[in-house]
Structure formats: structure tokens, C-alpha cells
Amino acid sequence: MDRIRAVQRRFPINADTGWAALLLLLCGWHVMVDPELRGVVAAATALVLGVIMSLAVALRRRSPEKVLLLALVVCVAQILVGFGPLTTLFAVFAAIATAASRGAPWAARLALLGGLATALLAAVVGAVSQPDPLRMAIGAAVWLSVPFTLSWALGNRARFRRRYRRQLDARAASQARLDATCRRAAQVTSRVEICREMYDITGHRLAGMVVQADAAGRVLDSSPERAGQALEAIAEAGHAAEGELRQVGVLLRRAE
Template identity: 30%
Template sequence: MFGRLRAWKRRHSLLVDTLALTPLMLLGLLSALVASAVPEVYGRFSTVVLLLLSAMLVLPLIWRRKYPVATFAIVALVCFVQWLVEISTLPVNVAVLVGMYGVAARRPLKWAIAAAVVTEIGIFLWLLRTTDDVLDQWPGPTVFVVAVWVTGIYVNMRQRYVESLLERAERAERERDQQARIAAAAERTRIARELHDVVAHNVSVMVVQADGAGYAIDSDPEQARRAVQAVSSTGRQALAEMRRLVGVLRDDHTSSEEYAPQPGLEQLADLIEQVRASGLPVDFTMSGPRHEVPEGEQLVIYRIIQEALTNTLKHGGPGVRASVQVEYGAHDVTLTVSDDGRGASAARADDGHGLIGMRERVGMYGGTVQAAPRPGGGFRVTARLPIGQMA
């Protein structure tokens, strides 16, 4: 309810300011009527003149929020003209304090000081005409003026503070949304990289197996049958991994398979056997003192080996052999995947996403990766990965 009321006040601010001045308008009307009945003070001024003076003092205050300096200047000028024509002060002259408060509450300090000085000059001129002891009488109204002025300054500071809080909240919200977009983009990149590795490797294996089945279907049906079974098994594995990766984008929990563990060092033997089954001989060795490797870095090692062997399957040529070496160091793991295939002469059909993915994965953990043809033929991928050290 209060929120709707504030919104209504913002939409009808002029009406609200006018209604707020109603008591002052009534005071001006009554003071003009009463003053006209005091001939010894206002004798030579008619009720119409006093009503016009009261209106000129009150009506500009309707725009005190939007134009506080101009409003105060008009009210102060009317008061000065009132002093010049020797019209005694009216209760409605309090309008000059309202105008001064508006300047102090809505404009910088220099304008507030200027408004206070003008008000004090007005008080001095009024006392100069109404009393012989100006200095003794001046402190009383000055204290009242200072109180109104300080209140306006406080409201101004409070408003600036609230505005700064709102600005900070809006900036924090924008930064939060930006961080969310960055995180979403990073997650999409990670999923795209994972999908590339899964699809590239498994489809390459399936293509090799399918080609083998095609060649052996007439001469060796049993071998062709095993090749087709390998294609089926590899396809199911690829689908399972793809469902797991795509599952992180979904809100519902339709399958526990979506949350299967990421592949790591324990699955390297299965990966090697799968590649061997596709017809690529692979020598696999692990050396050095074994120590615990974080799951994220295990996934990096697995994907680099998977990508390197996939490239060997695709580009190594006939009769190629591969070697995978994983060496544990005191604070790092070094892995080398090499083959004796075509090397630099191989036509690289892909667009380089695999090697880019390797560098991105290793770079996340402060490691290095080198991929280049071997002297004398073949290709080698070497990666060094610090253990437990984020970049």
C-alpha cells in the first residue's frame, strides 16, 4: 500500500505540493482579512492589496521542489518590495523560510548558504524598521532561521545518501547480472568443449569400426559382427556422456545418468582399450609416485589424451601406432601422447577446436601444452599440469 502511495505522489507531485500549501494559503487569507481590520498598522493598504501580496508569497511555493532557487528568489523579491512600500510583516511572510528550506534541502551547499544570507539580510532590514535595538533583537529570529536551514541541510544529505545507496544497489545488481552472464557463457563454453571431445572421439572410433566392418563383411563375418558391436557400444557411451552434459542445462531431474561422475584417471584404461579395439595399437605407461589428483585436473588429463588419440585415429594414416605416457612428479603431472603417423604431412580436416580446447583446459590450472609434428614423422602432444594450483 505504501509503495502505491509513493508512486501516486511521484506521478502527482504538483498536486501534492499544492495541497501541502493549503494551511499556508488559509493563513495568508486570514492574515489579510485581519490586517485590513487594523488601520493603525495597515490602514493605507486595502484588503485586495494584502490578499494579492499573500498570493504572491504563497503561490510560487507550489514549484519549490522543481525550481527551489527560482522560487526562493521570487519570494525574497516580493518580501523586499513589501519592505520598500512599507507594508508591515504578515504571518504569511513565513513563506520565505519555506523557500529557504527548499533550497537547502535540494541544492548544493553554496546555494543553501546564499539563501540563508539573503534571509538574514531580510530579517536585519525588518528589525531595522521595527526596533531601535537591532543587535539585541537579531539573535531570536536568527536562531529560528538557522534551525530551519540546518534541517534542510540534513534532509539534503540524507537524500544524497539514499540516492548513493540506490545507485550502489543498482550497480551491484548490474554487476551481478553481468557476472551471471559471464558464468553462463563460461558454462556454455565448457559444455561445448566437452561435447566436442566426446563427439569427436567417439564418432571417430565409430567411423573406423564401421569402415572395418564394411571391409570384412564378406570375407570375415565374425570380425564384421564384432566391429558392429563396437560401433553400438561406442554410440551408447557417446549418448550417455552427451545426456550427462546436456543434463546440466535442464531444471528437472529426470535421470540419475545426467549426474554421472566425470571421467578421470580411473577411466584411462577403458579409454585405451576402446581405442585399441578400434584398430589403433596403443602403448600405455604410468610412472612416478602416485598421489591424489583433483577431479577437475583428472578430467583435463583424460580429455587431452582422448583428443590426442582421436587426432591420431583421424589423421595418423594406415599402420600408425600410438604411445601414451603419464608421469607423476612431486608437484605436477606430465603426459605425452605421440604417434608414428603422417605428422606434418597429414591433412588436418578439423578447424583446430581440439588443440584450442587442450590449451584452454590446461591454462585453467596454470599448465602448459605443446602439440607439434615429431622430427622424422609422427605427431606429439606434451602437457604439464601443476597439481592443486589454480591459475
């Protein structure tokens, strides 16, 4: 069942076309077995109704509002005239479910109210010729309203499930953006800490180099050896600072 639903979601038009073809076959079978539809005119009219409702099923996802109106009008006409294949009711159920699932808000409300009104009309028309019309009308109305209400409930459930999935997707996207922002903030904080530590280390080394340079300048004439040692210490400190700066540059480029 889940695979069928997945295929319907992935290929909605193809699935609807298959259901439409099945409905047309059922209408043709009903025309062949129903003695009231044996005449040429009656059979042709029933087949035309079957084709119209099958097309409605095939196009119900593209235009759920128009398909709903067409299905209700055809169903009411069949009830009032008392003629037509009963298999077209499946198209009415599909139109109601689709309008409740994908249609505009007014179409979703009309799907419920129109379905209940159609069931009530069918019950009243069918109970007129019965010996106890009121009792028969109430019983038939209750019995006929069940499939219409169930179709609407299934479509409305699909609408809320789709909204819930969109909310979950939006929440996941928002959480992903928040996580990305937190990661960037952590990277920026890490870079700031690295730069701050490098500033302190380099500052200490520069201060030591300045002290060594002052000392070398003072003892340059009196003690050239000590001046040379001071210059060597300055060179070592400079090389060490240069190496640390290179390491910091590599770390910052990796953080990018």
C-alpha cells in the same frame, strides 16, 4: 508524518497547492484580526501580498530560484515599509527550504545568506525605535536568524538525503549489472566445460569406432562373424555418441 511526506513526494504540486491555500487562509485571518490592516487599501494590499506569496509556495518546486528571489524581495520590502501580514514569513521559510533542497548551488547559498541578512535587517529596523537599540538589535537578530537557518538546514538535509538515495540506487544498479555479468560468465564457463567434456568423450568413442572398423576390415574375409560384431559395436558407439550429443544440445539450450 511519514505518510504525509510520501504523499508530498508523490504529488508535490497538489501538496504545495494545499499549503498555498492554507497560507492564503492564514493571511486572510491575519487581515481580519490585525487592527492595522482594517482599512480598505491596507487590507487589499495585504491580501495581494498574501496571494503573491501563496502562489510562490504553490510554484516553489517548479522554479525554486525565482520563488526564492521573489520571497526575499517581498520580505525585505515588508520590513522596510513596516507593512504586511506576518504570515507571509512562512512562504519565505518554504522558499528558503526549497532553494536549499532543489535549487541551483548559487540559490542554496543565497537562501542561507539572504535569510540571515533579512533577519539582521528586520532586527535593525525593529530596534531603531527601542531605548537600547544595539542590544535589542543583537537579540532580535539572533532570535530571528533561528527559523531562517533552520529552514535552510532542513532543505540542505533533504538535498543530501536525495543525493544519498541516488548514490544507493546507482550502486544497486551497478551491482545488478555486475551480478548479471558474473552469471553470464558462469554460464559461458559452464558451456565451455560441457563442450570440452563432450569433445573428450566423443573423441574416445570415435577412436574406438576407428579401431573397430579397422578390425572389421581385416577379418571381413576370414571371419565374417567377428566383422559383424565389430560393426555392431561401431553402431552402438555411434548411437551412444548421437544420444550424448542430443543431451548436450538440450543442456546448452536450457542454459540460454
